Amino acid sequence: MILLSTLVGWFMARRALSGVIQLTKTAEAVAAGALKERVPVKGRQDEIDRLAMTFNVMLERINDLIQGMKEINDNIAHDLRSPIARMRGLAEAVLTDDEPSPEALRLLCGDIIEQCDRLLGMINTVLDISEAEAGIVKIAIENLNIVEIVNDAVELFLPMAEDKDIKLKVQMPDKMWLTTDRRKLQRILGNLLDNAIKFTPRGGVITITVGGDEKGVSIRVEDTGIGISENDIPRIFEKFYRADKSRSEPGSGLGLSLAFAFASSLGGSISVVSSPGKGSTFTVILPKSLT
Numbered sequence: 001m002i003l004l005s006t007l008v009g010w011f012m013a014r015r016a017l018s019g020v021i022q023l024t025k026t027a028e029a030v031a032a033g034a035l036k037e038r039v040p041v042k043g044r045q046d047e048i049d050r051l052a053m054t055f056n057v058m059l060e061r062i063n064d065l066i067q068g069m070k071e072i073n074d075n076i077a078h079d080l081r082s083p084i085a086r087m088r089g090l091a092e093a094v095l096t097d098d099e100p101s102p103e104a105l106r107l108l109c110g111d112i113i114e115q116c117d118r119l120l121g122m123i124n125t126v127l128d129i130s131e132a133e134a135g136i137v138k139i140a141i142e143n144l145n146i147v148e149i150v151n152d153a154v155e156l157f158l159p160m161a162e163d164k165d166i167k168l169k170v171q172m173p174d175k176m177w178l179t180t181d182r183r184k185l186q187r188i189l190g191n192l193l194d195n196a197i198k199f200t201p202r203g204g205v206i207t208i209t210v211g212g213d214e215k216g217v218s219i220r221v222e223d224t225g226i227g228i229s230e231n232d233i234p235r236i237f238e239k240f241y242r243a244d245k246s247r248s249e250p251g252s253g254l255g256l257s258l259a260f261a262f263a264s265s266l267g268g269s270i271s272v273v274s275s276p277g278k279g280s281t282f283t284v285i286l287p288k289s290l291t
């Protein structure tokens, strides 16, 4: 009996330990840089199997994060290169001119300031998104009439819309109060309107509708523009993502990521429905009160 129970005990301990040994080996391989390594799952449905599966899910997640960071780095490098190369080219042209005119120097300075503003804008937006995603963004709550905020935004974007013969329509009640952060709400709306005008051909219509109930407020921005393909929809809220069709328009691919991060930090959400060639509708939902 003693011999038999020793043997059974030894066998059981080895069986249990073999999973732990595999896990340790994989952890060591991952620590040494082999991020593609995974722990084999034996299919015994025991604790070790569950641990192995959790470990593998964690490795997948880390891999995705690293991949995402790599993509962002590549995009930042790419987006920084063009304005810097442009500034360098212009400065070189003026420098190789023996006697550059004051006019040429003024133009050079103007161009450099413009490119620097673009770069600073991009860097600040990336920082704003990171802060909002990390939950460390400052939120200044006040009681606001959303109707006023929408009217101000429409007034601001009217010249841009008129330049393209685009009609801006609003459908909203006289007043709708909510407690939220004014600046963030303005930036969400600004990005949606900017996109709607950019991606709507001449003669189109953009309709902004405000509605809500005692719990929340919805702001809908509907355009008759180029629309977004089914493949692009899941990716447009990613940092730096721009659909191929829209690359002829200026932009950095950060506006919707910022809008998404800000809407989440205000306890809300943002979603889209779109038909390529017909138009897109972005809907922001915010809680009536943040407290």
Ligand code: ADP
Binding pocket: 191, 195, 196, 199, 223, 225, 226, 227, 228, 236, 241, 242, 243, 244, 246, 250, 251, 252, 253, 254, 255, 256, 257, 280
């Ligand atoms: P940007 O406008 O700077 O390119 P965004 O993050 O604001 O970046 O938008 C990401 C992408 O989503 C755009 O490049 C475009 O492809 C798509 N998109 C956003 N809004 C619209 C819209 N209203 N109509 C069509 N495509 C849009």
